[in-house]
Amino acid sequence: MKSNIENLLNQSAQYGIEYLQTLDDRKVFPDQQSLVALARFREPLPEHSTSPEDVIEFLHRTGSPSTVASAGGRYFGFVVGGSVPASLAAHWLAGAWDQNAGLEVLSPVAAFLEQVCVQWLHELLEIPSDSGIGFVTGATMANCSALISARNILLQRKGWDVHAKGLFGAPPIRVIVGQEVHSSALKALDLAGLGRERVETIPTDDQGRMRADAVKNLDDHTILCLQAGNVNTGAFDPADKIIPLAKQAGAWVHVDGAFGLWAAVSSEKKYLLSGYRDADSWATDAHKWLNVPYDSGVVIVKHAGDLVNAMYQGGAYLDQSGERVPYQFTPELSRKARGVEIWAAIKSLGRNGLEELINRNCRQARRFAEGLTNAGFEILNDVVLNQVLVSFGTDAETSSIISAIQKDGTCWCGGTQWHGRTAMRISVSSWATTDDDVEKSLAAMIRCAKDIKG
Numbered sequence: 001m002k003s004n005i006e007n008l009l010n011q012s013a014q015y016g017i018e019y020l021q022t023l024d025d026r027k028v029f030p031d032q033q034s035l036v037a038l039a040r041f042r043e044p045l046p047e048h049s050t051s052p053e054d055v056i057e058f059l060h061r062t063g064s065p066s067t068v069a070s071a072g073g074r075y076f077g078f079v080v081g082g083s084v085p086a087s088l089a090a091h092w093l094a095g096a097w098d099q100n101a102g103l104e105v106l107s108p109v110a111a112f113l114e115q116v117c118v119q120w121l122h123e124l125l126e127i128p129s130d131s132g133i134g135f136v137t138g139a140t141m142a143n144c145s146a147l148i149s150a151r152n153i154l155l156q157r158k159g160w161d162v163h164a165k166g167l168f169g170a171p172p173i174r175v176i177v178g179q180e181v182h183s184s185a186l187k188a189l190d191l192a193g194l195g196r197e198r199v200e201t202i203p204t205d206d207q208g209r210m211r212a213d214a215v216k217n218l219d220d221h222t223i224l225c226l227q228a229g230n231v232n233t234g235a236f237d238p239a240d241k242i243i244p245l246a247k248q249a250g251a252w253v254h255v256d257g258a259f260g261l262w263a264a265v266s267s268e269k270k271y272l273l274s275g276y277r278d279a280d281s282w283a284t285d286a287h288k289w290l291n292v293p294y295d296s297g298v299v300i301v302k303h304a305g306d307l308v309n310a311m312y313q314g315g316a317y318l319d320q321s322g323e324r325v326p327y328q329f330t331p332e333l334s335r336k337a338r339g340v341e342i343w344a345a346i347k348s349l350g351r352n353g354l355e356e357l358i359n360r361n362c363r364q365a366r367r368f369a370e371g372l373t374n375a376g377f378e379i380l381n382d383v384v385l386n387q388v389l390v391s392f393g394t395d396a397e398t399s400s401i402i403s404a405i406q407k408d409g410t411c412w413c414g415g416t417q418w419h420g421r422t423a424m425r426i427s428v429s430s431w432a433t434t435d436d437d438v439e440k441s442l443a444a445m446i447r448c449a450k451d452i453k454g
């Protein structure tokens with residue numbers, strides 16, 4: 001068993017190393033031949049065993065070529081980070097540990113590292129030091145967990161116990177979002193029983209920021225959802241103008257800061273977060289800008305007890321002493337030890353390294369905008385953070401140029417709609433992106449665009 005596991009894990013590590021070392025030489029999106037080869041996985045349910053070495057070899061040979069090279073430096077689709085080396089390595093080691101992070105008695109190290117991460121995140125993200133933090137799968141679940149906390153507290157103030165009675169017959173809660181709310185935040189509202197269609201929507205400005213002058217008539221049974229980092233433009237809702245109004249009215253302010261909350265780490269960019277510290281809850285991703293492996297999100301609630309109360313499970317066998325009981329901060333009971341990867345990323349980068357990463361990605365985004373402008377193309381947003389929107393001409397031209405860029409394979413960017421126009425979105429979110437990657441990608445974008453426009 002011992003030597004087998006050693007060979008197996010070495011084999012797997014070798015494949016991983018080979019994968020990462022050749023990532024730069026392949027197209028960012030898999031070629032057709034690799035995709036067709038996925039059909040090899042389609043076989044009848046195996047009746048008999050296969051050696052683990054063969055399983056892993058098959059997985060590598062057939063699976064690795066059909067991955068998207070988002071762990072490399074030239075993936076700019078959606079908002080996707082890579083994995084900083086220490087965090088990836090910690091992920092491998094923690095895979096060997098196979099810890100259940102729900103309870104300290106199941107994993108002292110996971111519980112301890114989560115506590116360390118809680119303190120570090122309070123400082124890094126500049127949020128109140130007594131806020132409660134839960135380690136969830138991503139910003140969708142972080143938004144959802146925070147919104148459930150908000151819902152329960154607002155209803156509790158009206159004398160309604162959601163735990164006992166659910167939402168049937170409960171006093172109504174208003175939900176206010178910006179026109180540019182992320183679709184996953186609407187899903188989170190939906191999952192929390194708050195509905196998508198009954199939300200009140202505040203108009204946004206040319207950058208997708210909620211218009212502060214349109215935020216009116218707030219009250220103490222309202223959840224106001226702000227966005228720190230619009231997925232298209234990177235713009236932030238003006239929290240410094242809006243949150244004081246909400247506080248005065250007794251409304252709950254929730255912040256979706258899936259990637260934008262990390263601006264707090266940058267002395268150049270933290271001005272964007274002015275006022276955000278006064279919110280009641282926040283959601284962010286660790287698998288985006290902190291560059292830890294999937295899946296990893298963080299829910300933060302100003303009064304830790306509000307989160308713990310919302311995530312209440314009951315069940316005497318789970319009663320735990322100790323400072324912080326991990327499962328009491330998340331929807332899950334059993335889950336993986338996400339704190340390990342977050343700890344490793346922060347420990348290896350340090351505050352300075354993380355600030356350098358954020359600043360570098362922002363500078364690289366500005367370089368994309370500059371290079372594309374110089375080549376005669378139109379940038380549709382103010383590049384305040386890491387997101388760039390470019391139009392190559394008509395919507396049809398932009399669409400075909402996006403396809404050509406994706407097919408070329410030097411880099412990968414997706415398309416989006418912005419104020420009625422088709423745009424290509426460039427999101428620079430990876431620790432692995434070098435300035436050379438940016439120049440190579442820029443050259444490929446301009447070459448593909450000129451080929452099509454003639």
Ligand SMILES: *Cc1c(COP(=O)(O)O)cnc(C)c1O
Binds near residue numbers: 285
């Ligand atoms: C990515 C993103 C989300 C969803 O996050 P997941 O980690 O994919 O669940 C929510 N809001 C914003 C602004 C995002 O960029």
